[in-house]
Amino acid sequence: MARQDALLRLHKSLIARRTELRKRLGLELEELAHIKHSSASGDAADAAFDASGEEISSTLAELEAKELAQIERALRRLKAGTYGKCEVCAIKIPVARLNALPFSTLCVKCQREMELDGGWAADHVGTDWGRISDGNPMEDREFRLADIESDLGK
Template identity: 80%
Template sequence: MARQDALLRLHKNLIARRSELRKRLGLELEELAHVKHSSASGDAADAAFDASGEEIASTLAELESKELAQIERALRRLKSGTYGKCESCSITIPVARLNALPFSTLCVKCQRDLEADGGWGSGRGTADWGRLADGNPMEDREVNISDLEIDMTK
């Protein structure tokens, strides 16, 4: 019953975060549209400053949009009864992980495996990064480009 209570609390948190993100995204997109349509005034430094501010706001809106999509996916999974189950191995994801990242779809083991394999379906990450990091990281040593190449035939 404790897991059920935790899932209900997570549902409420997801709903609240979704509402907050929708509101913030709406304001950010409105602000970006306003900046685009405002008349350009000032010198080149002002224009550069405005452009960098727009880029930061745009990147932030993109990240929040991705988080919103993940939250909405988690809410759909709650409705379908699959929330809290690993999409890869189907084991129950611990509540502690869901508390930390409420839109998790993978257990820690499967997430680690995914990241170790090069991530997100690439299946090509065969470079031996551990070999490159062995020894003293401050030590100057020669790195051969063949050590960094990835076999793309797989």
């Protein structure tokens, strides 16, 4: 029963965070739109300052949008009854991990393995990343990266 109570608290926490992120993203997007539509005034330094501020706001909005997507996914998993179970090995994710990262989908062991493998390395076993192709179907040539790298030390 304690796990059920913890999952209910996490559900409320996820809903509250989703609401907060939606509000913040809305405000940030309005601010970005306002900056783009405001008339350009000032010198080059003002323009550079405005551009850097816009870039920071855009990056923050992107990070918050990713977090929001993860939260939405966690809420869907709650509805489906799969929340709190590792997507790889199907064991229960400890409540302490879910408290720390409520939208976690992997247990610590599987998360570690994924990070060590690079997460996607298993899909590309045997790929020779030292070779590239220019993609031109008329010219079926293959290049080795070592052939086109230049010695920058000279």
